[in-house]
Amino acid sequence: MNDMQFLTWVRGTGLDIALSIFVLGVLWRLFEIYSLGRKPDLTAPRHAAGASGLHTIFRRTLPAEGMLKRAPVSIIGGTAFHIGLAIVVFLFAPHILLIKNLTGLSWPGLPSQFIDLVAVVTMAAMVVVLVDRINKPVKRYLSTFGDWFAWTLTFLPVLTGWMAVQHLLLPYTTMLAIHILTVELLLVFLPFTKLFHAFTAFGSRWYIGKINGHKGVAV
Amino acid sequence: MSASLEKGVRVLKEVIDAPMASYFNSCVHCGLCAEACLFYTETGDPKYTPIHKLEPLRRIYEQEYTLLGRLGKMVGLSKPVTDDELEEWKELVYNSCTLCGRCSAVCPVGNDIAYMVRKFREGMSASGHAPDGIIGAVNRTVTIGSPMGVKLPAVKAQMKHVEEDYGLPIPLDAEGAEYMVMLSSMEIINFPEYLAAIAKIMHQAGKTWTLCSTAFEATNAGMQIGNSDLAKLLVSRIVDGAEKLKVKTVISPECGHAYTALRWEGANLIGRPFTFKVQHIIEVLGEFQEQGLLKTEGFETDKLTFHDPCQLARRGGVIKQQRNLMNMVSKNFVEMPDAGYMNWCCGGGGGASAIEEGEELRLEAFKKKKSQLDTVKPDRLVTACANCRIVLEEGLEHYQMDIPVLGLTELIAEHIPDQTGQKGA
Numbered sequence: 001m002n003d004m005q006f007l008t009w010v011r012g013t014g015l016d017i018a019l020s021i022f023v024l025g026v027l028w029r030l031f032e033i034y035s036l037g038r039k040p041d042l043t044a045p046r047h048a049a050g051a052s053g054l055h056t057i058f059r060r061t062l063p064a065e066g067m068l069k070r071a072p073v074s075i076i077g078g079t080a081f082h083i084g085l086a087i088v089v090f091l092f093a094p095h096i097l098l099i100k101n102l103t104g105l106s107w108p109g110l111p112s113q114f115i116d117l118v119a120v121v122t123m124a125a126m127v128v129v130l131v132d133r134i135n136k137p138v139k140r141y142l143s144t145f146g147d148w149f150a151w152t153l154t155f156l157p158v159l160t161g162w163m164a165v166q167h168l169l170l171p172y173t174t175m176l177a178i179h180i181l182t183v184e185l186l187l188v189f190l191p192f193t194k195l196f197h198a199f200t201a202f203g204s205r206w207y208i209g210k211i212n213g214h215k216g217v218a219v
Numbered sequence: 220m221s222a223s224l225e226k227g228v229r230v231l232k233e234v235i236d237a238p239m240a241s242y243f244n245s246c247v248h249c250g251l252c253a254e255a256c257l258f259y260t261e262t263g264d265p266k267y268t269p270i271h272k273l274e275p276l277r278r279i280y281e282q283e284y285t286l287l288g289r290l291g292k293m294v295g296l297s298k299p300v301t302d303d304e305l306e307e308w309k310e311l312v313y314n315s316c317t318l319c320g321r322c323s324a325v326c327p328v329g330n331d332i333a334y335m336v337r338k339f340r341e342g343m344s345a346s347g348h349a350p351d352g353i354i355g356a357v358n359r360t361v362t363i364g365s366p367m368g369v370k371l372p373a374v375k376a377q378m379k380h381v382e383e384d385y386g387l388p389i390p391l392d393a394e395g396a397e398y399m400v401m402l403s404s405m406e407i408i409n410f411p412e413y414l415a416a417i418a419k420i421m422h423q424a425g426k427t428w429t430l431c432s433t434a435f436e437a438t439n440a441g442m443q444i445g446n447s448d449l450a451k452l453l454v455s456r457i458v459d460g461a462e463k464l465k466v467k468t469v470i471s472p473e474c475g476h477a478y479t480a481l482r483w484e485g486a487n488l489i490g491r492p493f494t495f496k497v498q499h500i501i502e503v504l505g506e507f508q509e510q511g512l513l514k515t516e517g518f519e520t521d522k523l524t525f526h527d528p529c530q531l532a533r534r535g536g537v538i539k540q541q542r543n544l545m546n547m548v549s550k551n552f553v554e555m556p557d558a559g560y561m562n563w564c565c566g567g568g569g570g571a572s573a574i575e576e577g578e579e580l581r582l583e584a585f586k587k588k589k590s591q592l593d594t595v596k597p598d599r600l601v602t603a604c605a606n607c608r609i610v611l612e613e614g615l616e617h618y619q620m621d622i623p624v625l626g627l628t629e630l631i632a633e634h635i636p637d638q639t640g641q642k643g644a
Contacts, residue, residue, distance in 0.1 A: 028286070029244075032286065033237060033240040034241070035237070036235065036236050036237040037236065038237050039236070039487065043483055043484070043486040043487060043493075044486070044496070044497075064324055065557075065560075067254060067325050070254040071250070071251055071254050074251060078249065078327075136250065137263075138259070140265075141265035141266070142270070142271060143248055147247075192287055194244075194246070196244050197244065200244040201327075203237075203245075204329040204330055205329030207242075207329070208238075208323065208326075208330070208334075211334065215535060215536045217534070217536040
């Protein structure tokens with residue numbers, strides 16, 4: 001298989017397989033989790049302004065009172081790479097084109113030079129949180145194979161995408177094919193690793209907001 | 220009813236629900252919950268990271284309710300939870316967790332960790348891994364009626380004292396009263412001022428109230444140990460009493476977990492909504508204050524600060540009332556750092572204070588409260604939970620800090636003018 005055939009495969013069959021596993025995996029995992037249900041709360045509710053599941057989905061995006069000071073690296077690094085990933089994935093013109101081809105949906109992108117900068121910042125932030133995971137006793141203590149694996153799965157597409165655009169190390173075609181392959185690996189594993197928090201975090205925030213909203217506590 | 224690992228695992232399988240599944244899948248091991256937990260911040264030991272306290276429960280979830288987990292269990296990739304492991308986790312689930320909920324408050328993905336620890340305790344207790352101290356309190360509650368072994372004659376003796384000292388009647392089993400007042404054992408034994416304060420406040424407000432001879436104890440050791448059957452039994456005593464006396468509102472005393480048990484778990488435990496309202500005494504005082512039914516005179520002039528009981532504020536949503544009440548009787552009320560919603564636990568809630576072997580750790584964790592107090596340097600410390608009060612007093616004594624602790628209800632009552640006439644009644 002030469003470079004072109006490799007690229008054709010990852011763009012065709014490879015992508016189909018990865019997307020199928022991703023979509024079915026996400027649906028299965030969501031069903032597996034949320035079909036467990038929960039018992040209705042029979043206690044009398046106490047209503048308060050700003051206390052609800054929906055409020056909490058947004059509110060938890062910002063750090064809780066006093067936490068920025070206690071864990072600046074986790075919070076600043078974590079926020080930076082999440083925003084960076086969102087920008088790179090959804091606002092890079094070639095990505096939008098791909099999404100348009102797959103779904104018909106389209107929106108304006110950002111200039112390529114800006115995306116370059118964001119990619120570099122994202123990778124830097126990811127390296128910082130990785131070092132923090134190694135250095136901080138609590139994070140090291142909590143870490144399992146899944147944490148290092150999930151970090152690698154997320155980091156590789158950013159690195160290879162950036163290298164492809166910069167024409168670094170390997171010919172563009174090869175690097176692009178590798179980039180697409182790493183994205184496919186990410187899609188395949190996302191539903192079955194801690195990366196699935198990309199979906200469940202909204203459900204979790206909603207539940208805690210709902211439970212506390214019932215008590216009139218805005219969280 | 221004997222405890223066994225098998226029973227514990229079965230109970231844990233039952234308590235796992237969609238919120239818990241969502242929470243376990245959302246954790247990214249960021250470790251922020253550790254920074255919110257006083258057992259971690261004061262010891263620096265990572266094993267006290269709140270989400271780690273749930274590890275055996277997480278594995279049971281994974282092995283029973285996820286496809287990959289079930290496969291892993293079948294081929295022996297994921298090891299089953301054992302008695303030894305649960306025994307090791309006892310310290311993490313009870314001694315070093317007061318269900319204070321600070322971890323739940325800071326989790327960026329929204330995991331309600333305290334909610335999960337509360338449920339994990341159901342399995343710990345069913346598998347025989349609850350601490351002796353709490354088991355003792357539970358047994359006394361079942362056989363005698365209160366965790367500290369207080370019986371009705373002790374309550375009656377106290378009623379008589381208050382009636383003699385203040386000239387105010389303490390109604391018992393008065394049918395049709397608006398309020399049924401609950402007590403905690405701690406108040407009956409250590410803080411008789413509470414009952415006197417209630418009598419003065421109710422008299423001034425012109426409200427009818429009563430104690431109930433079959434349901435005077437509000438604390439719920441069943442909830443603390445994690446035994447819903449028992450928690451239900453204890454709540455049922457109160458429900459039966461309140462319905463027999465046809466009261467409109469049951470007042471939970473200055474006790475955080477009694478409030479959570481009755482207000483936020485009660486109806487779910489007995490499986491139907493209550494026919495009466497449940498309020499914490501601080502909510503009632505707040506209402507009286509708003510309605511002009513609470514009239515005080517004079518002010519404290521020494522420096523006072525307020526310790527928010529976790530179950531009242533963070534887990535219960537009562538935050539403003541205590542501040543309005545403090546300002547009503549104090550000219551020099553100063554807040555501690557993190558006061559209110561994010562206040563730090565006394566270190567002894569959720570049954571932890573009943574665990575003898577946990578004392579050393581509790582005192583270590585108390586350094587957080589000490590540092591909060593050192594910032595403010597109050598002359599006296601006010602709170603609204605008898606258990607916080609005892610734990611605070613122990614901690615203050617250990618660190619040789621001369622700061623008296625008092626209950627907010629009694630502080631308010633001290634400022635109610637003497638009522639010799641029929642004022643308000």
